[in-house]
Amino acid sequence: MHSHSDFPALCEECENDGISDSTLVYDNSAKRRRKQQHDSLADGMEQLLWKAMPKDGPSDFCCAGRFRTTTSFSVHLGVPSGAKYDHLTNYGKHHSTSIDELPVQPELIQEILSGCKQSPFGRGTEAVAIKAQLAPFAPYITAERHKMVIYGPGSFFKAHVDTQRGQGHFASLTIHLPQPHKGGCFKVRHRSEELAFDFAQAKLQPHIYNWVAFCTDCKHEVEPITEGYRITILYNLHMPHFDASIPTSPSGMPGDAEARAELMQRLTALFGVHGKKTLVVVLAHQYAPKSLQVDKLKGEDAGLYCLLHELDHEEPLRATLMRKESDLRFMSAAGRRALAAKQAVISLMNVAIRELGEGTSDSGEFTRMMHPGNWPKRYSACGVELLPEHMRRTPHTLAWRYMDFHPGGMEQALVLRSDHVAGGQLVAQGITPSANEGCIIENSYLAAAMVLRGDLC
Ligand SMILES: O=C(O)CCC(=O)C(=O)O
Ligand SMILES: [Fe+2]
Incomplete structure (x- = not known):
């Protein structure tokens, strides 16, 4: 200056x-x-x-981390952690089907999601970090599961801003399944700053899930996936309405x-x-x-x-x-x-x-x-x-x-x-x-x- x-x-x-x-x-x-x-x-x-x-x-518009869970996603989604697959099979305890066609039809995603249970995410330190950084005045935050996104080779998500759903919706949370893939770098922008998360580079470990949370007004994008499948589960993060x-x-x-x-x-x-x-x-x-x-x-x-x-x-x-x-x-x-x-x-x-x-x-x-x-x-x-x-x-x-x-x-x-x-x-x-x-x-x-x-x- x-x-x-x-x-x-x-x-x-x-x-x-x-x-x-x-x-x-x-x-x-x-x-x-x-x-x-x-x-x-x-x-x-x-x-x-x-x-x-x-x-x-x-001071932040975005925060990220990783957490470990041996139960939630792998069991409820039936996604074998770290497994290589062209077909997503046995995705839920109570369901049995396979994804053998891309793009995955919305009905099937719904079906998969209905087989999912709400993840335990948000009860632990992750929620504390997100709250402190992105919603400091809120007494607590809640995560509402929104959707699952599966990207095959060539898929991408252009830069966009998520729709704000309701007054309390202040951020989006993406949880990245430990699924082998290449490409698909996730970028979050806030004015002149840009953060890039290349989880394809991250060493895959069973039961370790990367997550990124960012304010709803931040532009974000997923670069093209070149190999394998990139799977994310998206949550809307809400702060409660409270009489401030x-x-x-x-x-x-x-x-x-x-x-x-x-x-x-x-x-x-x-x-x-x-x-x-x-x-x-x-x-x-x-x-x-x-x-x-x-x-x-x-x-x-x-x-x-x-x-x-x-x-x-x-x-x-x-x-x-x-x-x-x-x-x-x-x-x-x-x-x-x-x-x-x-x-x-x-x-x-x-x-x-x-x-x-x-x-x-x-x-x-x-x-x-x-x-x-x-x-x-x-x-x-x-x-x-x-x-x-x-x-x-x-x-x-x-x-x-x-x-x-x-x-x-x-x-x-x-x-x-x-x-x-x-x-x-x-x-x-x-x-x-x-x-x-x-x-x-x-x-x-x-x-x-x-x-x-x-x-x-
Ligand atoms: O898959 C991701 O990591 C992000 C997807 C996304 O931004 C969206 O569905 O709005
Ligand atoms: Fe988005």
Whole structure:
């Protein structure tokens, strides 16, 4: 990450006029000074957030492991562990048939599954690991068997996102039978990160089953199988619906104290000195509207919530944040409940973010604004926006800048994205960075976000 000093707030106008950096710095214009203050408050804030987040806390979108069972799958499925077969035979205690034709017909898979019993998976350490990493606020999780997938040579599963079945469905679990095969690497992606699980390479051991669990919004795929059969059993992982009061940090280990103190200072300055501000932190995961609730937060989003929630309880930040009733209309149901309980002013909501900026050869700078409410309607009403001169010189893709104007009624906001911290590329959620130097980039997208609001009056 570059520091603020790498990116002097030069503007095209000033550059053209031959006005130097220092002229800008000492410019008397209150507006410009404010922008510079914003910039210095904002620079590196994503890193600060990251550092200050609870350690050993939830931070994952995917976890994996292996477990041993001598009973469940081998007996109930009748799949001889480690056995080589072209025909899947004797798959259940009470059934006897064979698979001698591929693709396997759905009826037969159903029949096989009906011969299966719910696996013991989820009672042991695996469930604890999944819960801690992917669903930290949930008191427990449950696994619901979904389907069995058999891949023969040439089969694959293109990159996709699983359908979320119900509010509590937060992740998918795949259990890989110890079945000899080649190819079929399983890949899970989350924004710029990709994890690959090549169980064909893993030494097959009888009764040892590999598993992978990943959040429902993560893209995943199975590469073509070149030899043998790859068999997986899929589960939907659910967290129960529970009446969430605001959860406390799932981790006992606080994050970096210095980062936390600095973050606190900056947020206080942001909301206090400059007043009337909105901070938007784009969540790492995506959520169906009904799942966008505190208790349903996944992975690192839960850690982020804990941090902001804790900071919100500290004075003087607390004193600077808005608690007026007029704010309610912008809040999610969870935010409203929290406000009513005088617990927090952090709300979770889907926001429309519009990013404007100028492309550079390898990056484009984006300024970000957000508008609560119905995005497509409002957005089309926005019309063409004007890019102020001082925003033209935008040297870095992901560093954000404060906008001092309200084109088309879009609300100004500071928008932070944690993929910046994770070293990611700005490609998630439909954003495509431009490679064309000098072109104006505009991106609009909807994102789930954690929003802290200052004085709206
Ligand atoms: O077989 C696998 O490992 C994954 C299958 C899958 O992603 C699906 O059925 O949705
Ligand atoms: Fe899937």
